Amino acid sequence: MKPxxxxxxxxxxxxxxxxxVSRVLNAPDRVREETRRRVQEAVAQLGYTPNFxxxxxxxxxxxxxxxxxxxxxxxxxxxxxxxxxxxxxxADVTLxxxxxxxxxxxxxxxxxxxxGRGVEGLVLIGEERExxxxxxxxxxxxxAVLVWTWRADCPWPxxxxxxxxxxxxxxxxxxxxxxxxxxMIAGVTAGNDRARQRVEGVREALEAAGLRxxxxxxxxxxxxxxxxxxxxxxxxxxxPRPTALVCGNDVLxxxxxxxxxxxxxxxxxxxxxxxxxxxxxAKVVYPPIATVHVPHRRMGLxxxxxxxxxxxxxxxxxxxxxxxxIVEGGSLGPAPAER
Amino acid sequence: MKPxxxxxxxxxxxxxxxxxVSRVLNAPDRVREETRRRVQEAVAQLGYTPNFxxxxxxxxxxxxxxxxxxxxxxxxxxxxxxxxxxxxxxADVTLxxxxxxxxxxxxxxxxxxxxGRGVEGLVLIGEERExxxxxxxxxxxxxAVLVWTWRADCPWPxxxxxxxxxxxxxxxxxxxxxxxxxxMIAGVTAGNDRARQRVEGVREALEAAGLRxxxxxxxxxxxxxxxxxxxxxxxxxxxPRPTALVCGNDVLxxxxxxxxxxxxxxxxxxxxxxxxxxxxxAKVVYPPIATVHVPHRRMGLxxxxxxxxxxxxxxxxxxxxxxxxIVEGGSLGPAPAER
DNA sequence: CCGCGGCATGCAAGCGCTTACATGCGGCCA
DNA sequence: TGGCCGCATGTAAGCGCTTGCATGCCGCGG
Numbered sequence: 232m233k234p235x236x237x238x239x240x241x242x243x244x245x246x247x248x249x250x251x252v253s254r255v256l257n258a259p260d261r262v263r264e265e266t267r268r269r270v271q272e273a274v275a276q277l278g279y280t281p282n283f284x285x286x287x288x289x290x291x292x293x294x295x296x297x298x299x300x301x302x303x304x305x306x307x308x309x310x311x312x313x314x315x316x317x318x319x320x321x322a323d324v325t326l327x328x329x330x331x332x333x334x335x336x337x338x339x340x341x342x343x344x345x346x347g348r349g350v351e352g353l354v355l356i357g358e359e360r361e362x363x364x365x366x367x368x369x370x371x372x373x374x375a376v377l378v379w380t381w382r383a384d385c386p387w388p389x390x391x392x393x394x395x396x397x398x399x400x401x402x403x404x405x406x407x408x409x410x411x412x413x414x415m416i417a418g419v420t421a422g423n424d425r426a427r428q429r430v431e432g433v434r435e436a437l438e439a440a441g442l443r444x445x446x447x448x449x450x451x452x453x454x455x456x457x458x459x460x461x462x463x464x465x466x467x468x469x470x471p472r473p474t475a476l477v478c479g480n481d482v483l484x485x486x487x488x489x490x491x492x493x494x495x496x497x498x499x500x501x502x503x504x505x506x507x508x509x510x511x512x513a514k515v516v517y518p519p520i521a522t523v524h525v526p527h528r529r530m531g532l533x534x535x536x537x538x539x540x541x542x543x544x545x546x547x548x549x550x551x552x553x554x555x556x557i558v559e560g561g562s563l564g565p566a567p568a569e570r
Numbered sequence: 571m572k573p574x575x576x577x578x579x580x581x582x583x584x585x586x587x588x589x590x591v592s593r594v595l596n597a598p599d600r601v602r603e604e605t606r607r608r609v610q611e612a613v614a615q616l617g618y619t620p621n622f623x624x625x626x627x628x629x630x631x632x633x634x635x636x637x638x639x640x641x642x643x644x645x646x647x648x649x650x651x652x653x654x655x656x657x658x659x660x661a662d663v664t665l666x667x668x669x670x671x672x673x674x675x676x677x678x679x680x681x682x683x684x685x686g687r688g689v690e691g692l693v694l695i696g697e698e699r700e701x702x703x704x705x706x707x708x709x710x711x712x713x714a715v716l717v718w719t720w721r722a723d724c725p726w727p728x729x730x731x732x733x734x735x736x737x738x739x740x741x742x743x744x745x746x747x748x749x750x751x752x753x754m755i756a757g758v759t760a761g762n763d764r765a766r767q768r769v770e771g772v773r774e775a776l777e778a779a780g781l782r783x784x785x786x787x788x789x790x791x792x793x794x795x796x797x798x799x800x801x802x803x804x805x806x807x808x809x810p811r812p813t814a815l816v817c818g819n820d821v822l823x824x825x826x827x828x829x830x831x832x833x834x835x836x837x838x839x840x841x842x843x844x845x846x847x848x849x850x851x852a853k854v855v856y857p858p859i860a861t862v863h864v865p866h867r868r869m870g871l872x873x874x875x876x877x878x879x880x881x882x883x884x885x886x887x888x889x890x891x892x893x894x895x896i897v898e899g900g901s902l903g904p905a906p907a908e909r
Numbered sequence: 910c911c912g913c914g915g916c917a918t919g920c921a922a923g924c925g926c927t928t929a930c931a932t933g934c935g936g937c938c939a
Numbered sequence: 940t941g942g943c944c945g946c947a948t949g950t951a952a953g954c955g956c957t958t959g960c961a962t963g964c965c966g967c968g969g
Contacts, residue, residue: 235710237955248919253957263917278706280686284623284632285955288924293623303652309642316642316669325683328667330655344664347619367617371574456850485854511795515824517856576925587949592927602947624925627954 236277245273256281287349296352296538297327297345299338301423305454306510307527308356311378314531315354322539335422339364346371352538354378358385359424374541378534380425381552388541389550390534394425397523397555398432398477401505404521404557405475406440409566410503413437414448414473416462416483426451429479429507448473452483459486460493467494467502474502474566481506481513484520488562499564509558518561526553575616584612595620626688635691635877636666636684638677640762644793645849646866647695650717653870654693661878674761678703685710691877693717697724698763713880717873718764720891727880728889729873733764736862736894737771737816740844743860743896744814745779748905749842752776753787753812755801755822765790768818768846787812791822798825799832806833806841813841813905820845820852823859827901838903848897857900865892 242249247266254261255270262270273279287293296319300308316326327345331338338355342364345353353368353375365387368375374388381391405413415433418426434444450465452458459482466473467490478484484506491498498504498518506513506522513520533551581588586605593601594609601609612618626632635658639647655665666684670677677694681703684692692707692714704726707714713727720730744752754772757765773783789804791797798821805812806829817823823845830837837843837857845852845861852859872890 238957239955249956250920250958251918254918257957261917266917278709280682282627282955283687284626285924286957287623288621288627288926288954289956289958291924291957303642303648303655304645306643306645306648309645309648313642313669317671330652332656343619348622370617456854482850489854511821512851512854515795515828515851516854577927578925588926589928589950590948593948596927600947605947621925624954625927627924627956628926628928630927630954 235282236279237282238279240277241270241273241279244277245270293325293349293351294323295325295327295348295350296354296542297329297342297348297350298354299329299331299341299345300356301333302330303328306512307379307508307525310527311531311534314528315535316531318532318535319539322535324539324542333419333422335360339367342367346373352376352542354534354538356380357424358382358387358389359422374538376534376537376541378530380428381550385550388537389552390530390537391551392525392530392553392555394428395432395435397525398429398507399436400432401507401521401523401557402433402436402477405477405503405505405563406436406442408475408503408564410475411442411566412448412471412473413442413444413475413477414466414469415444415450416459416466416476416478416487417449417451418479418483419451419453426479433477452479452486454480454482456482456486456489459483460490461486463487463490463504464494467491467496472502475563476502476504478504478506481508481510481520481522484522484562485512485516488516488518488520498562501567503564503566504562506560506562513558513560516562521560521563522558523555524558525555529553574621575618576621577618579616580609580612580618583616584609632664632688632690633662634664634666634687634689635693635881636668636681636687636689637693638668638670638680638684639695640672641669642667645851646718646847646864649866650870650873653867654874655870657871657874658878661874663878663881672758672761674699678706681706685712691715691881693873693877695719696763697721697726697728698761713877715873715876715880717869719767720889724889727876728891729869729876730890731864731869731892731894733767734771734774736864737768737846738775739771739894740846740860740862740896741772741775741816744816744842744844744902745775745781747814747842747903749814750781750905751787751810751812752781752783752814752816753805753808754783754789755798755805755815755817755826756788756790757818757822758790758792765818772816791818791825793819793821795821795825795828798822799829800825802826802829802843803833806830806835811841814902815841815843817843817845820847820849820859820861823861823901824851824855827855827857827859837901840906842903842905843901845899845901852897852899855901860899860902861897862894863897864894868892 238249238252242252255267319326329341357380377387377389379391381389381393417430420427437444450462452462476487484504487504496502506520509522509524513522577588581591594606658665668680696719697716716726716728718730720728720732756769759766776783789801791801815826823843826843835841845859848861848863852861
């Protein structure tokens, strides 16, 4: 493995000092036209690429931000991140992505790794994590923004939406359609405040209507079609059978629709189903799933802007709350008449 | 922003030299038990995290590999990468992910960035790229593996499958079911060898049956439900109407199914649809899409293993070809009888 | 004709870490 | 008891880059 060309090699070839080469790269207008051209030629000829580590070490800047998400396999994060990254790239900032697999310890380790790599900003999903993790970030003095979540008095800047309120509103929709036996298939709530808030939202709506979301009608399922299907089969076997399955996300809802079909039930004739997130999947299953539209891309974009602003020194940690809206879909219909 | 603790700070607090601290971190068994404990305490007390750049600079190793994918929004890449990353993490190697948005120039830029960051291995999607990009990589002397593609005499190690053969086989399936007017909705082939190979595979199958996949019956669509739907609507308006729409991926196929429903056509009674990739989506639409199962996760895993092996000095660039298999689905049925 | 200001460039000191080599100590064998 | 070996630790030289300051040059005004 031949050694890579260094600044010194370029300098030597171009007959200038390393300082000049460095300036050509970082502040071209501080170098005389002709010298600059000579250096640029040398760079091209050698195929020189600056060594990132050395540069970071010397300048103490990295133009890099890090994001830790649970998993790339969840489309909502993929979309949001893609937008985030595109926007950061526009400002010539690199995004480092790490995944935690919904494990708080792993998330902390990933945050440490990112900090060690000198990220100048951090994007984290949700608000729930141990205090010392926040201390760590605060101590480093780098900006962090919490996304996919929003709470009025969150001490950190957030870019997200009110999971609880959105969940409440879709549950209210089900109530308005006459449903009374409403069950919920939630995402796994352990270590996942978004999933928990969605449960709380649904519970609030039910309680306001004098109903309860008790243990029997609330199950958690991991993020997969199969898990949604299994959970739904379990719930649909209950007697009396629930007339509506409110799901914590669209994947679970799609699984539930499949389960209903499998159980010989009509959706929404026998049982209604609702989702959350409004991913493509929701529009493709039949009947289309009524869901909550969440502007994932816009949130990613907005998070990027906020981070760049913070990075540029603006000290207004202005959170941004996005509105969600209910997307109608054939899967959610009037409650069947009592028999 | 207070300065981060450095090795020297830790050394000072623990009353040892920086060399010893470094050894505690990198080769703990070369340090006496008691000294080691003292150092570890100091590390914990200061919340010290090694500076990655400095470490890379001094040791000339990064334990980092990079991957450049077109976009995270495509589920197949997300799944594969997730698996890749998990496996690399097991070996304590960090994965850097960059996206090219299907733009060759951007891909090259990303590769350069990754090289500058000192990646010790590279994962690239597909084989098609300019020679000088390969030269660049070769010159750096780092291992690279091409994934999602496979070709017998590819000069680089591949971990993938034969897109062309797989596409041929699903087209043959359609032929076997009696279809003769077969159209294809392909992914965008420009700069995408996988998409192109799938087209070629279908064409081969058709030509072997004495049919042609002419311009009229071949359209390209970008990777989205809407594009698939639009393309399908266009094709279904042709007279005579195609009896089968072979699609370059499942997303397009799902769009096509939706289009058929919209056009009042029965799937597969009036028109059959096939997909490619076997993402979750394919099983959720109704009728379920007949598709080609591609083991994305296993490919990611395998790519990781190959890269680690190469990294460990094994110089057997042994490619790995995965088999695909056709997944039956209600969307692909016998050709309707001629009327 | 001298001096001064401004510009282009060079010099050299680090940035935080790893590591080859030096040092010093204790123990073992002869 | 002396010599030698090996272990634990320290010393210090970089790794490739940025950047404050020094240097030298040119042109202009006094």
